[in-house]
Amino acid sequence: MxxxxxxSGKTGRTFLNYMDSIFSMSGLLYRIxxxxxxxxxxxxxxxxxxxxxxxxxxxxxxxxxxVPISLILGTVFFLQFSKFAEQHSLGNIAVIFLLRETxxxxxxxxxxxxxxxxxxxxxxYMNVRHEMDSIQMxxxxxxxxxxxxRVIGITTAILCLFIVFNLVSILGGYVSAWAISDISxxxxxxxxxxxxxxxxxxxxxxxxxxFGVIIxxxxxxxxxxxxxxxxxxxxxxxxxxxxxxxxxxxxxVIISVVFSLKGW
Amino acid sequence: xxxxxxxxxxxxxxxxxxxxxxxxxxxxxxxxDVVEIESLDDEKSSLFIRGLATLAPLRGEIMFxxxxxxPLDYENLLKLKRQIGYLGPLCSLxxxxxILENIFLFKMWEENLKKIKLDESFMNEFKQxxxxxxxxxxxxxxxxxxxCGTYLVREFLKKPGIVFLERPYLFTRGKLxxxxxxxxxxxxxxxxxxxxxxxxxxxxxxEVTHKIIVENDKIEKIKVE
Numbered sequence: 001m002x003x004x005x006x007x008s009g010k011t012g013r014t015f016l017n018y019m020d021s022i023f024s025m026s027g028l029l030y031r032i033x034x035x036x037x038x039x040x041x042x043x044x045x046x047x048x049x050x051x052x053x054x055x056x057x058x059x060x061x062x063x064x065x066x067v068p069i070s071l072i073l074g075t076v077f078f079l080q081f082s083k084f085a086e087q088h089s090l091g092n093i094a095v096i097f098l099l100r101e102t103x104x105x106x107x108x109x110x111x112x113x114x115x116x117x118x119x120x121x122x123x124x125y126m127n128v129r130h131e132m133d134s135i136q137m138x139x140x141x142x143x144x145x146x147x148x149x150r151v152i153g154i155t156t157a158i159l160c161l162f163i164v165f166n167l168v169s170i171l172g173g174y175v176s177a178w179a180i181s182d183i184s185x186x187x188x189x190x191x192x193x194x195x196x197x198x199x200x201x202x203x204x205x206x207x208x209x210x211f212g213v214i215i216x217x218x219x220x221x222x223x224x225x226x227x228x229x230x231x232x233x234x235x236x237x238x239x240x241x242x243x244x245x246x247x248x249x250x251x252x253v254i255i256s257v258v259f260s261l262k263g264w
Numbered sequence: 265x266x267x268x269x270x271x272x273x274x275x276x277x278x279x280x281x282x283x284x285x286x287x288x289x290x291x292x293x294x295x296x297d298v299v300e301i302e303s304l305d306d307e308k309s310s311l312f313i314r315g316l317a318t319l320a321p322l323r324g325e326i327m328f329x330x331x332x333x334x335p336l337d338y339e340n341l342l343k344l345k346r347q348i349g350y351l352g353p354l355c356s357l358x359x360x361x362x363i364l365e366n367i368f369l370f371k372m373w374e375e376n377l378k379k380i381k382l383d384e385s386f387m388n389e390f391k392q393x394x395x396x397x398x399x400x401x402x403x404x405x406x407x408x409x410x411x412c413g414t415y416l417v418r419e420f421l422k423k424p425g426i427v428f429l430e431r432p433y434l435f436t437r438g439k440l441x442x443x444x445x446x447x448x449x450x451x452x453x454x455x456x457x458x459x460x461x462x463x464x465x466x467x468x469x470x471e472v473t474h475k476i477i478v479e480n481d482k483i484e485k486i487k488v489e
Binding site for chain 1: 318320339342343345346347348350354355356357358359360366369370372373374375376377378422
Protein backbone atom coordinates (compact mmCIF):
# COMPACT_ATOMS: atom_id res chain seq x y z
CA MET A 1 0.00 0.00 0.00
CA UNK A 2 2.85 2.35 0.98
CA UNK A 3 4.56 1.78 -2.36
CA UNK A 4 1.29 2.30 -4.20
CA UNK A 5 0.82 5.68 -2.55
CA UNK A 6 4.43 6.57 -3.30
CA UNK A 7 4.08 5.48 -6.90
CA SER A 8 0.83 7.35 -7.49
CA GLY A 9 2.27 10.46 -5.84
CA LYS A 10 5.38 10.31 -8.00
CA THR A 11 3.33 9.74 -11.16
CA GLY A 12 1.08 12.67 -10.28
CA ARG A 13 4.00 15.00 -9.59
CA THR A 14 5.78 13.98 -12.79
CA PHE A 15 2.60 14.55 -14.79
CA LEU A 16 2.03 17.97 -13.21
CA ASN A 17 5.64 19.01 -13.85
CA TYR A 18 5.34 17.79 -17.40
CA MET A 19 2.12 19.74 -17.98
CA ASP A 20 3.64 22.78 -16.31
CA SER A 21 6.55 22.80 -18.74
CA ILE A 22 4.22 22.22 -21.72
CA PHE A 23 2.06 25.21 -20.72
CA SER A 24 5.12 27.37 -19.97
CA MET A 25 6.58 26.54 -23.39
CA SER A 26 3.25 27.41 -24.99
CA GLY A 27 3.28 30.71 -23.06
CA LEU A 28 6.79 31.46 -24.32
CA LEU A 29 5.72 30.67 -27.89
CA TYR A 30 2.66 32.91 -27.52
CA ARG A 31 4.76 35.84 -26.31
CA ILE A 32 7.28 35.45 -29.13
CA UNK A 33 4.50 35.13 -31.73
CA UNK A 34 2.83 38.23 -30.30
CA UNK A 35 6.05 40.19 -30.77
CA UNK A 36 6.41 38.81 -34.30
CA UNK A 37 2.83 39.62 -35.31
CA UNK A 38 2.65 43.04 -33.66
CA UNK A 39 6.17 43.99 -34.76
CA UNK A 40 6.12 47.05 -32.51
CA UNK A 41 9.69 46.72 -31.24
CA UNK A 42 12.31 49.24 -32.26
CA UNK A 43 15.54 47.35 -33.01
CA UNK A 44 14.38 45.62 -36.20
CA UNK A 45 17.82 45.78 -37.81
CA UNK A 46 19.39 43.95 -34.86
CA UNK A 47 16.65 41.31 -34.98
CA UNK A 48 17.08 40.86 -38.74
CA UNK A 49 20.86 40.49 -38.30
CA UNK A 50 20.17 37.84 -35.65
CA UNK A 51 17.90 35.92 -38.05
CA UNK A 52 20.52 35.91 -40.82
CA UNK A 53 23.18 34.81 -38.31
CA UNK A 54 20.95 31.99 -37.07
CA UNK A 55 20.20 30.75 -40.61
CA UNK A 56 23.93 30.76 -41.33
CA UNK A 57 24.76 28.75 -38.20
CA UNK A 58 21.85 26.32 -38.52
CA UNK A 59 21.52 25.82 -42.27
CA UNK A 60 24.70 26.85 -44.09
CA UNK A 61 27.12 25.34 -41.59
CA UNK A 62 25.05 22.13 -41.43
CA UNK A 63 25.31 21.58 -45.19
CA UNK A 64 28.58 19.69 -44.88
CA UNK A 65 26.77 17.18 -42.67
CA UNK A 66 23.37 17.00 -44.34
CA VAL A 67 24.70 16.65 -47.92
CA PRO A 68 26.75 13.44 -47.39
CA ILE A 69 24.03 11.93 -45.15
CA SER A 70 21.29 12.53 -47.72
CA LEU A 71 23.50 11.32 -50.56
CA ILE A 72 24.26 8.07 -48.73
CA LEU A 73 20.65 7.54 -47.63
CA GLY A 74 19.33 8.23 -51.13
CA THR A 75 21.79 5.81 -52.69
CA VAL A 76 21.09 3.05 -50.15
CA PHE A 77 17.33 3.58 -50.33
CA PHE A 78 17.06 3.31 -54.10
CA LEU A 79 19.52 0.43 -54.16
CA GLN A 80 17.50 -1.61 -51.68
CA PHE A 81 13.98 -0.71 -52.75
CA SER A 82 14.67 -1.19 -56.45
CA LYS A 83 15.06 -4.92 -55.68
CA PHE A 84 11.37 -5.41 -54.97
CA ALA A 85 9.64 -2.35 -56.39
CA GLU A 86 8.71 -1.73 -59.97
CA GLN A 87 10.01 1.41 -61.64
CA HIS A 88 6.70 3.28 -61.45
CA SER A 89 6.09 2.45 -57.78
CA LEU A 90 9.68 3.27 -56.84
CA GLY A 91 8.88 6.94 -57.36
CA ASN A 92 5.91 6.79 -55.01
CA ILE A 93 7.83 4.92 -52.34
CA ALA A 94 10.70 7.39 -52.66
CA VAL A 95 8.40 10.35 -52.17
CA ILE A 96 6.55 8.89 -49.19
CA PHE A 97 9.43 7.25 -47.38
CA LEU A 98 12.42 9.40 -48.25
CA LEU A 99 11.00 12.84 -48.92
CA ARG A 100 8.07 12.98 -46.55
CA GLU A 101 9.25 10.87 -43.61
CA THR A 102 13.01 10.28 -43.50
CA UNK A 103 14.07 13.68 -44.85
CA UNK A 104 12.33 15.79 -42.23
CA UNK A 105 13.39 13.54 -39.35
CA UNK A 106 17.03 13.32 -40.45
CA UNK A 107 17.21 17.11 -40.95
CA UNK A 108 15.59 17.63 -37.54
CA UNK A 109 18.10 15.26 -35.91
CA UNK A 110 21.02 17.12 -37.50
CA UNK A 111 19.61 20.46 -36.30
CA UNK A 112 19.00 19.06 -32.81
CA UNK A 113 22.54 17.68 -32.57
CA UNK A 114 24.21 20.80 -33.93
CA UNK A 115 22.10 23.87 -33.24
CA UNK A 116 19.56 22.96 -30.57
CA UNK A 117 22.27 22.02 -28.10
CA UNK A 118 24.19 25.18 -29.02
CA UNK A 119 21.15 27.40 -28.50
CA UNK A 120 20.32 25.86 -25.11
CA UNK A 121 23.92 26.24 -23.96
CA UNK A 122 24.10 29.82 -25.20
CA UNK A 123 20.83 30.89 -23.57
CA UNK A 124 21.65 29.06 -20.33
CA TYR A 125 25.08 30.65 -20.20
CA MET A 126 23.65 34.12 -20.94
CA ASN A 127 21.00 33.69 -18.27
CA VAL A 128 23.41 32.50 -15.58
CA ARG A 129 25.78 35.39 -16.38
CA HIS A 130 22.91 37.94 -16.16
CA GLU A 131 23.35 38.92 -19.81
CA MET A 132 19.55 38.91 -20.22
CA ASP A 133 19.32 41.47 -17.41
CA SER A 134 21.87 43.63 -19.24
CA ILE A 135 19.72 43.53 -22.37
CA GLN A 136 16.69 44.59 -20.35
CA MET A 137 18.61 47.39 -18.65
CA UNK A 138 19.40 48.72 -22.13
CA UNK A 139 15.65 48.91 -22.72
CA UNK A 140 15.73 46.04 -25.22
CA UNK A 141 13.50 43.02 -24.99
CA UNK A 142 15.41 39.69 -24.86
CA UNK A 143 12.36 37.97 -26.34
CA UNK A 144 12.64 40.14 -29.45
CA UNK A 145 16.43 40.46 -29.58
CA UNK A 146 17.41 36.89 -28.67
CA UNK A 147 14.40 34.57 -28.95
CA UNK A 148 12.58 35.80 -32.06
CA UNK A 149 15.64 35.49 -34.38
CA ARG A 150 16.24 31.97 -33.12
CA VAL A 151 12.67 30.84 -33.73
CA ILE A 152 12.51 32.36 -37.22
CA GLY A 153 16.10 31.39 -38.08
CA ILE A 154 15.84 27.75 -37.00
CA THR A 155 12.44 27.28 -38.68
CA THR A 156 13.69 28.75 -41.96
CA ALA A 157 16.92 26.75 -41.71
CA ILE A 158 15.02 23.48 -41.22
CA LEU A 159 12.88 24.15 -44.29
CA CYS A 160 16.04 24.88 -46.32
CA LEU A 161 17.68 21.71 -45.02
CA PHE A 162 14.58 19.67 -45.97
CA ILE A 163 14.84 20.96 -49.53
CA VAL A 164 18.58 20.24 -49.70
CA PHE A 165 18.08 16.78 -48.21
CA ASN A 166 15.37 15.91 -50.72
CA LEU A 167 17.30 17.18 -53.73
CA VAL A 168 20.55 15.48 -52.79
CA SER A 169 18.91 12.18 -51.79
CA ILE A 170 17.16 12.06 -55.17
CA LEU A 171 20.52 12.69 -56.81
CA GLY A 172 22.00 9.85 -54.73
CA GLY A 173 19.04 7.72 -55.76
CA TYR A 174 19.74 8.41 -59.39
CA VAL A 175 23.35 7.24 -58.98
CA SER A 176 22.20 3.86 -57.66
CA ALA A 177 19.34 3.59 -60.15
CA TRP A 178 21.74 4.33 -62.99
CA ALA A 179 24.22 1.73 -61.67
CA ILE A 180 21.67 -1.08 -61.68
CA SER A 181 19.30 -0.23 -64.50
CA ASP A 182 20.92 2.25 -66.89
CA ILE A 183 17.91 4.54 -66.44
CA SER A 184 18.39 8.01 -67.91
CA UNK A 185 18.39 11.07 -65.68
CA UNK A 186 15.41 12.44 -67.60
CA UNK A 187 13.35 9.28 -67.12
CA UNK A 188 14.32 9.10 -63.45
CA UNK A 189 13.31 12.70 -62.80
CA UNK A 190 10.02 12.22 -64.64
CA UNK A 191 9.36 9.18 -62.42
CA UNK A 192 10.00 11.17 -59.26
CA UNK A 193 8.25 14.27 -60.58
CA UNK A 194 5.06 12.34 -61.33
CA UNK A 195 4.99 11.03 -57.78
CA UNK A 196 5.45 14.40 -56.10
CA UNK A 197 2.26 16.37 -55.54
CA UNK A 198 1.44 19.71 -53.96
CA UNK A 199 0.32 17.97 -50.79
CA UNK A 200 3.80 16.47 -50.42
CA UNK A 201 5.25 19.96 -50.48
CA UNK A 202 2.57 21.04 -48.01
CA UNK A 203 3.32 18.12 -45.68
CA UNK A 204 7.04 18.89 -45.77
CA UNK A 205 6.40 22.60 -45.11
CA UNK A 206 4.09 21.86 -42.18
CA UNK A 207 6.71 19.55 -40.72
CA UNK A 208 9.43 22.19 -41.18
CA UNK A 209 7.30 24.76 -39.41
CA UNK A 210 6.38 22.39 -36.58
CA PHE A 211 9.93 21.07 -36.08
CA GLY A 212 11.47 24.54 -36.25
CA VAL A 213 9.08 25.94 -33.66
CA ILE A 214 9.38 22.87 -31.40
CA ILE A 215 13.19 22.80 -31.49
CA UNK A 216 13.64 26.52 -30.93
CA UNK A 217 11.00 26.87 -28.18
CA UNK A 218 12.15 23.80 -26.24
CA UNK A 219 15.78 24.98 -26.40
CA UNK A 220 14.96 28.55 -25.39
CA UNK A 221 12.74 27.40 -22.55
CA UNK A 222 15.27 24.93 -21.15
CA UNK A 223 18.05 27.49 -21.59
CA UNK A 224 16.10 30.04 -19.58
CA UNK A 225 15.63 27.48 -16.82
CA UNK A 226 19.36 27.61 -16.00
CA UNK A 227 19.47 30.47 -13.53
CA UNK A 228 22.02 30.24 -10.78
CA UNK A 229 24.89 27.95 -11.62
CA UNK A 230 26.82 27.18 -14.77
CA UNK A 231 26.57 23.46 -13.92
CA UNK A 232 22.83 23.64 -14.67
CA UNK A 233 23.59 24.36 -18.33
CA UNK A 234 24.76 20.89 -19.48
CA UNK A 235 21.84 19.26 -17.64
CA UNK A 236 19.34 21.53 -19.39
CA UNK A 237 21.11 21.04 -22.73
CA UNK A 238 20.86 17.26 -22.52
CA UNK A 239 17.22 17.49 -21.49
CA UNK A 240 16.41 19.90 -24.31
CA UNK A 241 18.03 17.65 -26.93
CA UNK A 242 16.08 14.58 -25.79
CA UNK A 243 12.81 16.52 -25.57
CA UNK A 244 13.30 18.08 -29.02
CA UNK A 245 13.81 14.63 -30.54
CA UNK A 246 10.81 13.17 -28.71
CA UNK A 247 8.42 16.02 -29.58
CA UNK A 248 9.57 16.07 -33.21
CA UNK A 249 8.93 12.34 -33.44
CA UNK A 250 5.43 12.74 -31.99
CA UNK A 251 4.57 15.66 -34.28
CA UNK A 252 5.97 13.79 -37.26
CA VAL A 253 3.54 10.95 -36.55
CA ILE A 254 0.61 13.33 -35.93
CA ILE A 255 1.20 15.27 -39.17
CA SER A 256 1.65 12.04 -41.18
CA VAL A 257 -1.53 10.55 -39.69
CA VAL A 258 -3.54 13.71 -40.39
CA PHE A 259 -2.33 13.82 -44.01
CA SER A 260 -2.99 10.15 -44.62
CA LEU A 261 -6.48 10.36 -43.03
CA LYS A 262 -7.24 13.21 -45.40
CA GLY A 263 -6.04 10.99 -48.21
CA TRP A 264 -3.21 13.38 -49.09
CA UNK B 265 13.33 77.85 -1.22
CA UNK B 266 13.17 75.85 -4.48
CA UNK B 267 11.03 72.70 -4.26
CA UNK B 268 12.82 69.47 -5.22
CA UNK B 269 11.27 67.44 -7.99
CA UNK B 270 10.43 63.79 -7.30
CA UNK B 271 12.32 61.50 -9.65
CA UNK B 272 11.27 58.08 -8.43
CA UNK B 273 8.65 56.94 -5.99
CA UNK B 274 8.11 53.46 -4.59
CA UNK B 275 4.66 52.88 -3.07
CA UNK B 276 3.82 49.75 -1.05
CA UNK B 277 6.63 47.86 -2.73
CA UNK B 278 7.91 44.40 -1.89
CA UNK B 279 11.04 42.66 -3.07
CA UNK B 280 10.36 38.97 -3.43
CA UNK B 281 13.18 36.55 -2.74
CA UNK B 282 13.15 32.90 -1.75
CA UNK B 283 15.97 33.19 0.79
CA UNK B 284 15.90 36.71 2.19
CA UNK B 285 12.78 38.49 3.37
CA UNK B 286 12.48 42.26 3.28
CA UNK B 287 9.62 44.35 4.70
CA UNK B 288 7.27 46.43 2.55
CA UNK B 289 8.54 49.92 1.81
CA UNK B 290 7.37 53.26 0.45
CA UNK B 291 9.59 56.29 -0.16
CA UNK B 292 10.49 58.78 -2.81
CA UNK B 293 13.77 59.85 -4.30
CA UNK B 294 14.06 63.47 -5.33
CA UNK B 295 16.47 65.20 -7.66
CA UNK B 296 19.83 66.01 -6.08
CA ASP B 297 19.40 63.21 -3.53
CA VAL B 298 22.49 61.21 -2.66
CA VAL B 299 21.20 58.23 -0.72
CA GLU B 300 23.22 55.65 1.16
CA ILE B 301 21.67 52.29 1.99
CA GLU B 302 22.52 50.93 5.41
CA SER B 303 21.79 47.60 7.03
CA LEU B 304 23.36 45.23 9.51
CA ASP B 305 23.08 42.53 6.86
CA ASP B 306 25.03 43.19 3.64
CA GLU B 307 23.00 40.57 1.77
CA LYS B 308 19.80 42.46 2.54
CA SER B 309 21.30 45.75 1.35
CA SER B 310 22.50 44.08 -1.85
CA LEU B 311 19.13 42.50 -2.54
CA PHE B 312 17.38 45.78 -1.77
CA ILE B 313 19.47 47.95 -4.10
CA ARG B 314 19.31 45.32 -6.86
CA GLY B 315 15.54 45.20 -6.48
CA LEU B 316 15.32 48.99 -6.80
CA ALA B 317 17.70 49.13 -9.76
CA THR B 318 16.65 46.15 -11.84
CA LEU B 319 13.01 46.30 -10.67
CA ALA B 320 12.97 42.53 -10.29
CA PRO B 321 11.59 40.73 -8.38
CA LEU B 322 9.57 43.77 -7.27
CA ARG B 323 5.87 44.19 -6.62
CA GLY B 324 4.02 47.42 -5.86
CA GLU B 325 3.65 50.81 -7.51
CA ILE B 326 6.54 52.69 -9.10
CA MET B 327 6.37 56.29 -10.26
CA PHE B 328 9.22 57.59 -12.38
CA UNK B 329 9.26 61.26 -13.41
CA UNK B 330 5.51 61.46 -13.02
CA UNK B 331 4.62 58.26 -14.91
CA UNK B 332 3.19 55.24 -13.17
CA UNK B 333 4.78 51.84 -13.90
CA UNK B 334 3.37 48.47 -12.98
CA PRO B 335 6.12 45.92 -12.23
CA LEU B 336 3.96 43.26 -13.90
CA ASP B 337 3.73 45.23 -17.15
CA TYR B 338 6.84 43.78 -18.78
CA GLU B 339 6.92 45.90 -21.94
CA ASN B 340 6.35 49.17 -20.13
CA LEU B 341 8.93 48.29 -17.50
CA LEU B 342 11.64 47.97 -20.17
CA LYS B 343 11.19 51.67 -20.96
CA LEU B 344 11.80 52.46 -17.31
CA LYS B 345 14.82 50.15 -17.03
CA ARG B 346 16.40 52.02 -19.96
CA GLN B 347 16.37 55.18 -17.82
CA ILE B 348 18.09 53.59 -14.83
CA GLY B 349 21.85 53.42 -14.44
CA TYR B 350 22.98 50.40 -12.44
CA LEU B 351 26.54 49.58 -11.48
CA GLY B 352 27.08 46.51 -9.36
CA PRO B 353 28.38 42.95 -9.18
CA LEU B 354 25.49 41.73 -11.35
CA CYS B 355 26.60 43.91 -14.28
CA SER B 356 27.54 41.87 -17.30
CA LEU B 357 28.35 42.21 -20.98
CA UNK B 358 26.92 40.26 -23.89
CA UNK B 359 29.65 37.77 -24.77
CA UNK B 360 28.67 37.54 -28.45
CA UNK B 361 28.99 41.28 -29.08
CA UNK B 362 31.93 43.68 -29.10
CA ILE B 363 32.62 46.14 -26.29
CA LEU B 364 31.36 48.95 -28.54
CA GLU B 365 28.11 47.13 -29.33
CA ASN B 366 27.66 46.42 -25.64
CA ILE B 367 28.04 50.09 -24.79
CA PHE B 368 25.63 51.28 -27.45
CA LEU B 369 23.10 48.44 -27.34
CA PHE B 370 20.49 50.86 -25.93
CA LYS B 371 21.09 53.29 -28.80
CA MET B 372 21.17 50.59 -31.49
CA TRP B 373 17.90 49.20 -30.19
CA GLU B 374 16.16 52.52 -29.68
CA GLU B 375 17.21 54.11 -32.96
CA ASN B 376 17.15 50.90 -35.02
CA LEU B 377 20.83 51.09 -35.99
CA LYS B 378 23.03 48.27 -37.22
CA LYS B 379 26.28 50.16 -36.69
CA ILE B 380 27.37 53.03 -34.50
CA LYS B 381 29.06 56.16 -35.80
CA LEU B 382 31.64 57.30 -33.30
CA ASP B 383 32.38 60.95 -32.72
CA GLU B 384 35.15 62.67 -30.81
CA SER B 385 33.20 62.95 -27.54
CA PHE B 386 32.70 59.19 -27.34
CA MET B 387 36.39 58.59 -28.10
CA ASN B 388 37.27 60.89 -25.25
CA GLU B 389 35.01 58.94 -22.87
CA PHE B 390 36.58 55.65 -23.94
CA LYS B 391 40.05 57.11 -23.48
CA GLN B 392 39.26 58.34 -19.98
CA UNK B 393 37.91 54.92 -19.01
CA UNK B 394 40.98 53.24 -20.54
CA UNK B 395 38.99 51.11 -22.98
CA UNK B 396 39.75 52.87 -26.28
CA UNK B 397 42.00 50.12 -27.69
CA UNK B 398 39.54 47.39 -26.82
CA UNK B 399 36.24 48.69 -28.19
CA UNK B 400 36.18 46.31 -31.17
CA UNK B 401 37.09 43.24 -29.09
CA UNK B 402 34.74 40.76 -27.49
CA UNK B 403 34.51 41.01 -23.67
CA UNK B 404 36.23 37.64 -23.08
CA UNK B 405 39.31 38.94 -24.91
CA UNK B 406 39.76 41.72 -22.35
CA UNK B 407 40.53 42.04 -18.66
CA UNK B 408 38.23 42.57 -15.67
CA UNK B 409 39.32 46.22 -15.51
CA UNK B 410 38.29 46.80 -19.12
CA UNK B 411 34.92 45.19 -18.44
CA CYS B 412 34.40 47.46 -15.43
CA GLY B 413 35.36 50.47 -17.56
CA THR B 414 32.81 49.33 -20.13
CA TYR B 415 30.05 49.08 -17.51
CA LEU B 416 30.83 52.62 -16.37
CA VAL B 417 30.86 54.09 -19.87
CA ARG B 418 27.72 52.14 -20.83
CA GLU B 419 25.68 53.23 -17.83
CA PHE B 420 26.69 56.90 -17.91
CA LEU B 421 26.28 57.21 -21.71
CA LYS B 422 22.67 56.10 -21.23
CA LYS B 423 22.19 59.49 -19.51
CA PRO B 424 20.20 57.82 -16.72
CA GLY B 425 17.53 59.58 -14.71
CA ILE B 426 18.81 57.90 -11.55
CA VAL B 427 22.03 56.05 -10.71
CA PHE B 428 22.26 52.99 -8.46
CA LEU B 429 25.69 51.94 -7.22
CA GLU B 430 26.12 48.60 -5.50
CA ARG B 431 29.54 48.00 -3.93
CA PRO B 432 31.20 50.85 -5.90
CA TYR B 433 34.73 49.73 -4.94
CA LEU B 434 34.43 47.18 -7.75
CA PHE B 435 34.59 50.10 -10.17
CA THR B 436 37.46 52.00 -8.64
CA ARG B 437 40.46 50.13 -10.01
CA GLY B 438 43.26 52.17 -11.61
CA LYS B 439 41.99 54.90 -13.92
CA LEU B 440 38.38 54.00 -13.20
CA UNK B 441 38.28 55.66 -9.78
CA UNK B 442 38.70 59.12 -11.28
CA UNK B 443 36.32 58.30 -14.13
CA UNK B 444 33.61 57.20 -11.70
CA UNK B 445 34.11 60.26 -9.49
CA UNK B 446 33.93 62.64 -12.45
CA UNK B 447 30.76 61.02 -13.72
CA UNK B 448 29.15 61.08 -10.29
CA UNK B 449 30.01 64.78 -9.94
CA UNK B 450 28.62 65.40 -13.38
CA UNK B 451 25.41 63.50 -12.54
CA UNK B 452 25.09 65.46 -9.33
CA UNK B 453 25.43 68.75 -11.21
CA UNK B 454 22.64 67.62 -13.49
CA UNK B 455 20.55 66.93 -10.35
CA UNK B 456 20.48 63.19 -11.07
CA UNK B 457 19.89 61.32 -7.78
CA UNK B 458 22.44 58.72 -6.70
CA UNK B 459 21.59 55.72 -4.53
CA UNK B 460 24.47 53.58 -3.31
CA UNK B 461 25.38 50.75 -1.01
CA UNK B 462 28.95 50.19 0.07
CA UNK B 463 30.40 48.04 2.82
CA UNK B 464 33.88 49.55 2.48
CA UNK B 465 33.19 53.16 3.45
CA UNK B 466 32.97 54.44 -0.13
CA UNK B 467 32.47 58.19 -0.26
CA UNK B 468 30.71 59.50 -3.36
CA UNK B 469 31.94 62.69 -4.99
CA UNK B 470 29.15 64.66 -3.35
CA GLU B 471 27.69 64.82 0.13
CA VAL B 472 25.26 62.12 1.29
CA THR B 473 21.86 63.77 1.81
CA HIS B 474 19.77 60.78 2.94
CA LYS B 475 20.06 57.29 4.30
CA ILE B 476 17.78 54.33 3.77
CA ILE B 477 17.91 52.06 6.79
CA VAL B 478 17.02 48.46 6.01
CA GLU B 479 15.85 46.66 9.12
CA ASN B 480 14.03 43.40 9.70
CA ASP B 481 10.62 44.98 10.21
CA LYS B 482 10.86 48.27 8.32
CA ILE B 483 12.70 50.18 5.63
CA GLU B 484 12.78 53.93 6.00
CA LYS B 485 14.46 56.89 4.41
CA ILE B 486 15.90 59.51 6.75
CA LYS B 487 17.52 62.86 6.10
CA VAL B 488 21.17 63.27 7.05
CA GLU B 489 21.61 66.43 9.10
